[in-house]
Amino acid sequence: MFKWLFNKFKYLQVEQNLKRQNQSLQLLEAITLKICQSLNLEDILQTAVTEVRKFLRCDRLLVYRLWLDGTGSAVAESVDPKYLPILGQTFPSEVFPVEIHQHYCQGHIKAIGDIKQASISRCLIEFLQQFNVKAKLVVPILFQSKLWGLLIAHQCQKPRQWSTFEIELLQQLANRLSIAVSQAELVEALRLSEDRYALAMQASNDGLWDWDLKTDRVYFSPRWKALLGYGESEIGSSIEEWWNRLHPQAQAQIKAQMTEYLASQTRHDFSTQFISEHQIQHRDGTYRWVLVRGLPKRGSDGKIERIVGSLSDITGRKQAEHQLHLLESVVVNANDAVVITEAEPINEPGPRILYVNQAFSRMTGYSAEEVLGKTPRILQGPKTDRANCAKIRAALKAWQPVRAEFINYCKDGSEFWVELNIAPVADKTGWYTHWIAIQREITERKRAEDAFGQQTKREQLVAQIAQRIRRSLQLSDILNTTVTEVRQFLGCDRVLIYRLWTDGTGSAVTEAVAPCWQPILGRTFPAEVFPVEYRDLYKQGRTRAIANVETETITPCLVEFLHELQVKAKLVVSLMQGDALWGLLIAHHCTESRAWQPFEVDLLASLATQLAIAIQQAELYDRLQEANQELEHLAKLDSLTGVANRRRFDEYLDQIWLQMAGEHKLLSLVLCDIDCFKLYNDTYGHQAGDHCIQQVAKAISRAVERPTDLVARYGGEEFAVILTNTGVEGAVSVAEKIRAEVEALKIVHATSGIGEYVTLSLGVASTMPASTSSIAMLVALADEALYQAKKRGRNQVIVYSPPVRGCGNK
Secondary structure, eight states: OHHHHHHHHHHHHHHHHHHHHHHHHHHHHHHHHHHHHOOOHHHHHHHHHHHHHHHHTOSEEEEEEEOTTSOEEEEEEEEOTTSOOOTTOEEOGGGSOGGGHHHHHTTOOEEESOTTTSOOOHHHHHHHHHTTOOEEEEEEEEETTEEEEEEEEEEOSSOOOOOHHHHHHHHHHHHHHHHHHHHHHHHHHHHGGGGTTHHHHHHOSSEEEEEETTTTEEEEOHHHHHHTTOOTTSSOSBTHHHHTTBOTTTHHHHHHHHHHHHHHOOOTTOOOOEEEEEEEEOTTSOEEEEEEEEEEEEOTTSOEEEEEEEEEEOHHHHHHHHHHHHHHHHHHOOSSEEEEEESOOOSTTOOOEEEEOHHHHHHHSOOHHHHTTSOGGGGOOTTSOHHHHHHHHHHHHTTOOEEEEEEEEOTTSOEEEEEEEEEEEEOTTSOEEEEEEEEEEOHHHHHHHHHHHHHHHHHHHHHHHHHHHHHOOOHHHHHHHHHHHHHHHHTOSEEEEEEEOTTSOEEEEEEEEOTTSOOOTTOEEOGGGSOHHHHHHHHTTOEEEESOTTTSOOOHHHHHHHHHTTOOEEEEEEEEETTEEEEEEEEEEOSSOOOOOHHHHHHHHHHHHHHHHHHHHHHHHHHHHHHHHHHHHHHHBOTTTSSBOHHHHHHHHHHHHHHHHHHTOOEEEEEEEETTHHHHHHHHOHHHHHHHHHHHHHHHHHHOOOTTSEEEEEETTEEEEEEETOOHHHHHHHHHHHHHHHHHHOOBOTTOSSOSBOOEEEEEEEEOOOTTOOHHHHHHHHHHHHHHHHHTTSSSEEEEOOOOTTOOOO
């Protein structure tokens, strides 16, 4: 009777341990799912400590975050109401000295059953006694091989010996929290750009700017962009966005002024304000006067790292000043060319010139003596627009004012654009006696208009690609769109993205090429094509425009490579990721040599900036996806054995049950239990027990060969095998193979009572899924068979199979 009671007690104890293990697995799976479903690290940490403290029944469970200065804070805590909470408190570095950081960085765990008997510093004992701590368990939380924080359990009521099971539970929880920290860091990186100076930028009426001198990137506030007529997303963050909008005649001056200003700010304890008034181009093509102020921001070394300032629109004030100046100029000496002629004849040879001012002589190169008595038609030439000439003659015949723009020619034959305004002058009787013509040279304006047209097209292309980057995280789509549209815009023969690898080689990963030229997409080229010295130059932001490969100084290997592709001219800009050279954006012209225009170089430089953002965005997204996949993988695998866990078993059984029912095929289930495993654990210890379970899992996996079958850890030392499209005979064969594989391991079990090695008992059940049966019934039958196998002496396979009508066993 006593022996029966003892065995009964042992059985209940084993059953309780298995139940507790299953509960811990379910708890970890729930926390893993929480990590997958939430991006809020604070919620994840709080949920974890709350649920795990309930399970461990300890007095306090907290996450202790370590900061760079050695201090630490309780960032998540679950505590029994009887004890003092420490959530949110920050503690000095003496509580957790730097010298023991390395111990935890290596993954070591600290389990103290009684702090009064433990070998710890007096300072730490006194600190723990403040919070009534009698025993504690500490597990490190690592992030990127560094110590991010600690997962700490406190027992305050009395000393406590922490079991191997409890230590392993906290260790597995810490591993999952490491993944949550990694996930939070990735999400934070994606949101970083949205948080810069938001309140300050919204509070100011002037446009604000922040120029980072290290990266040459500028933050332009929404108000800054609005002053120039642009929306939030229409201007990028390159300093060129500013320089390119400066009035052409002021660009060199403003850049020189800024350079001189930076050079003057050498004293670390003294900073002066940068002030400049200049014109900047509005979206409508006009130039607005702005007042720019700026102050330097220094780093810890005293050197200027950034300039932060404001931009004010002073166009109204400048226009008033300009009008006064124009009035003065007209009174004293007109700057535009003024020509006065007779009223007739309108037809050939035309009215004779009676007067020209000095501006006319400066504009055309003709002196007054050389043109007096002659017709203004001496200024016309091959490119003079004949349609405009006819328009002027028609207006003159009707004695109407007329305005026209066309090309005139100087005395030396050079051409220039003029804006011509002609008006008739009448005497007191109303008789028209003269014509007055005001000629304004507009060559620069025409060039600016052409440049603006190209710039507008460039900005549209850059904006389109930027929009695609915002809409898509598929890097290949963005790269393909970019090279295709850039080739069309430039009208060149090939545009490609050349990816540089760490071994010095490179590959054409994306290409748009005209049909008549050889494609190189997917080809990988040796390091000699792009030597290390070239890489160093491109890392510094080099842009290279080669108009003719035959006359340019380039390496023989590169010349040979370009000859192979029949390249005559090329344009190359770097694609950077931080300080690393990721690759190159390259345009090839194969038909003939080509002088690349500045706007074309600027286009590729602007696109390189956008592509760098796309590459970074895609890589961050990929890393986030990998983290999610890893979490999903962990959620379905048993952490000890690597086979499917109970959650995956239930999920797969539901799925395969429906499939077999639809296909009218048999489904078998094998339940396996390690014989006398409690005695094995008691004899050899939990670590040996874990190793035994791992070996058995591998043996079962070897015996189950089909990919459609599933091996799962059912709980504790129990395993389950789902066999699809398999009847009783096939299931028994697999079960016997499993039993033999485990027996062949010859894992010594001196206290087994069955034999000298570890053995398995197996229960087999088979059915054809239908409305008259159920998953619960199949599991119950297999469990009953397993019970019979144990009852009949263990280390054997017992079958329980209900009769199946109209179908033989496979």
